[in-house]
Structure formats: structure tokens, C-alpha cells
Amino acid sequence: MKAVVFDGKSLTLKYDENYPMPVIVDDTDVIVKVEYSGVCGTDLHIIQGEFPALKERPLPLGHEFSGVVHEVGKKSIFKVGQKVVVDPNRPCSLCNFCRNGSYQYCLTGGINSTIGIFRDGGWAQYVKCPQDQVYALPDGITTRQAGLCEPYSCVSHGFDRAAPITIGSKILVVGAGIIGNLWVTTLHLQGHRDVTVSEMNKSRLEIVKGLDTGFRLVAPDVLASEKQLYDVIIDCTGVGKVMEISFKYLNYGGKYVLFGCCPPTHEASVNPYDIYNKEVTVIGVKINPYSFPKAIGLLKSMGDRYLDYDKLGVKTYPLSGYQDLLKDLKAGKISKAIFKIE
Known part of the structure; x- marks a missing residue:
């Protein structure tokens, strides 16, 4: 599959047309066909070596993404074809922080295991996610609008x-x-x-x-x-x-x-x-503990009045256009860049 891949050792990006396709491993896994995947300021810090990310192997970044369900494990509650958005962060569910509902402080979960930072992310055509990090989009919210769900959850x-x-x-x-x-x-x-x-x-x-x-x-x-x-x-x-x-x-x-x-x-x-x-x-303010439901509610309330990409200064790019994307961001020509993935 096509992906924009980050190498944490050399701090480089490349467009890869043959990155391995994800496969179902656990019965509750969900493979999402990505439609919109944002580029965050944190991603820029990662690329510049200013923020921690996986170094053991190259991987697609991208922790802000929406799409449709492509494949599910046999015990998943999701159905192929559902519109979804993915919360990239999750608790370890074992430490006191997580058990107190504050997984943003978790030393192994939270931002330390984020999809798109420490696990393969949304700068790719497909992403495998645990189903407890996947949220079905209600009627009235498009995957284009939901491309902003993760930053709105923060x-x-x-x-x-x-x-x-x-x-x-x-x-x-x-x-x-x-x-x-x-x-x-x-x-x-x-x-x-x-x-x-x-x-x-x-x-x-x-x-x-x-x-x-x-x-x-x-x-x-x-x-x-x-x-x-x-x-x-x-x-x-x-x-x-x-x-x-x-x-x-x-x-x-x-x-x-x-x-x-x-x-x-x-x-x-x-x-x-x-x-x-x-x-x-x-x-x-650190990440987005359990705030995705509220963010989805925000999106539903905002609608086209507030979520218009052009008015927000958001520009979309194909994965192959990642170099132009980075140039436009660094020049301050746009407020945000989002990959529109075919």
C-alpha cells in the first residue's frame, strides 16, 4: 500500500508505494481504510527530532485520521463500510493513573503508545486499530469533517x-x-x-x-x-x-x-x-483522555458553519505530495495540512 514513512533514526520521510498492508491479528482488530489524515504540529516536532517517536523501525506517522471500516476481526462490534474516526491514544488500564481515569499521565499508555507515533498511523491507505480506539461517526458528520476530530478532542x-x-x-x-x-x-x-x-x-x-x-x-x-x-x-x-x-x-x-x-x-x-x-x-493540557465522544458532539454542533476547510485554512494533499505539504506549512501559507487519501 501507499504510505508516507518516517525513519526515526535518520529523521527522514519518504513516500513508499509498497509499505506492508496491515493484517488482522486479534479478534477485535479493525482495519480502517483512511480517507483523511492530518499533519499535526507534534508531527513536525517529531520529524525535527524534538519529540519522541518510535526509532526501532520506520513507520507511517499520522495520529489524526478518519475513514471507513475495511476489515474486522470476528469478534469486532464494527461492520465493513462504517464511517469511523480513531482515537490514537489509549490507557494501559493497569496503572493508578489509568484506573483513576487519567491516562494522559500513563507512563506506558497515553501518548507513549500513540497510533501514528509509536504504532503505524494514518499517513497510509490502511491502518490496523484496536476496536476500543475506533468510534462510529453518527449521521450528519462526514469523514472530511471528522479529519479534525482528534485535534477537537484535545x-x-x-x-x-x-x-x-x-x-x-x-x-x-x-x-x-x-x-x-x-x-x-x-x-x-x-x-x-x-x-x-x-x-x-x-x-x-x-x-x-x-x-x-x-x-x-x-x-x-x-x-x-x-x-x-x-x-x-x-x-x-x-x-x-x-x-x-x-x-x-x-x-x-x-x-x-x-x-x-x-x-x-x-x-x-x-x-x-x-x-x-x-x-x-x-x-x-495533555492529549485527549476520554474526550472523543465530546469532540464528536462538537463536530455535530458545528457543521458547515465552522468546519469548512477553506475557511479554517486547511489544505488537502495526496500522500505523494508530502514535500509540497511541508513547504506550505513551514511557509505559513496554510493553517493546517491534511492528506486526502484515495
Whole structure:
């Protein structure tokens, strides 16, 4: 089968037309024929050697994907032809973290066994998945829309971690890549209107403008000059220095949501007195524990109003076009790239 394969030893990608086809091993295995598979900021960190991934053998990356059921084990609850989306993360179900419902902290499961990072992923025509990581799509959600389900599941977890975010709160979203845009759409859907979006890339601000939320759009230097304070700051950049700067814009009693995934080498200097004096809360958000059902609900509520690829700045590519995809992402021409797999 066709796949875009990552070699963790040499940190290289290649397009392979003869990658081995997955086969059913367990009675509850599901083989998904992939239709849409996203490229995440984490994937870019992996390719650059800044984030851990499997090194023992080359494998297709891709932990955000949707498609249809191609083949099932004899005890699977799924049927061939069903539209599905796949949660790439799972618990080990044995450690205290998992048994307490917090598998994002698991030292062997969670992000340490992710499909598309440590197991063959969705940058391929077919993927084998345990059935407990597969979710049937309800009527009204297309596989194209469900290509965004995994990042929305992370946003859903972040929303829960930051809750309550009361209507009328003054909110700052830092970074207008795809994650910033998904937060923008989620906040607007929930009724928030006093939202500012900060982004240095003008083309990305134009993409946010096209979402027609009415949110205020500014460059970072505007924030520095006006010194306005915000009740909630959602950092979607994954850049330590950005946190160091934007943390100063947090209001008394405010919440700083560190959502963008920083490489382990990044650092930020924060004044402990500000944390004490303002009684602020710093909130980390790690992956998407048990939040896929909520994400599917979000997708169903959003529909075409919010999930239009063109308005979100999402562009699709064939697997063979992965080099063009990476160039466009690095140039900031698009907010997100997704493989459309035939």
C-alpha cells in the first residue's frame, strides 16, 4: 500500500508505494481504510527530532485520521463500510493513573503508545486499530469533517481543564495556526464574544477573519503596546518564549492555558510573585483522555458553519505530495495540512 514513512533514526520521510498492508491479528482488530489524515504540529516536532517517536523501525506517522471500516476481526462490534474516526491514544488500564481515569499521565499508555507515533498511523491507505480506539461517526458528520476530530478532542479536554470559562470573560488566544482556529470556533460556538486573537503572520490573521466571528485580530506588538489584561489566555503557539511574554497580560485571578505543545528544550521565565499576587492559575493540557465522544458532539454542533476547510485554512494533499505539504506549512501559507487519501 501507499504510505508516507518516517525513519526515526535518520529523521527522514519518504513516500513508499509498497509499505506492508496491515493484517488482522486479534479478534477485535479493525482495519480502517483512511480517507483523511492530518499533519499535526507534534508531527513536525517529531520529524525535527524534538519529540519522541518510535526509532526501532520506520513507520507511517499520522495520529489524526478518519475513514471507513475495511476489515474486522470476528469478534469486532464494527461492520465493513462504517464511517469511523480513531482515537490514537489509549490507557494501559493497569496503572493508578489509568484506573483513576487519567491516562494522559500513563507512563506506558497515553501518548507513549500513540497510533501514528509509536504504532503505524494514518499517513497510509490502511491502518490496523484496536476496536476500543475506533468510534462510529453518527449521521450528519462526514469523514472530511471528522479529519479534525482528534485535534477537537484535545481542545475539548482543554476546555474542560479551564472550566468554567464564563460568558463575558476577556479572552486572549495566542497563535492562529489550526489549533488557535479550533479554539476560536469552539469559543464562538459556546457564546464567547470578547475574544482577541494574536498572531504575527498576517496571512493567518486573514484566515481567522474569514471565520466571521467578529473577534478582535491583532499582531503581538499591539498587545505589548496596549498592556491590556485578560481573564483567560490560551497559548496555542508551543513556543516557550511566547509564554514568557504573554503571561504578563494575565489579569488578577486569571487562567493561563498552556495548550500548544512545546518541545522539551523550551524554557520560560515567569515571576513567582505575579502568580502569588494575582492568584493566577496555570493549566497544562495533555492529549485527549476520554474526550472523543465530546469532540464528536462538537463536530455535530458545528457543521458547515465552522468546519469548512477553506475557511479554517486547511489544505488537502495526496500522500505523494508530502514535500509540497511541508513547504506550505513551514511557509505559513496554510493553517493546517491534511492528506486526502484515495
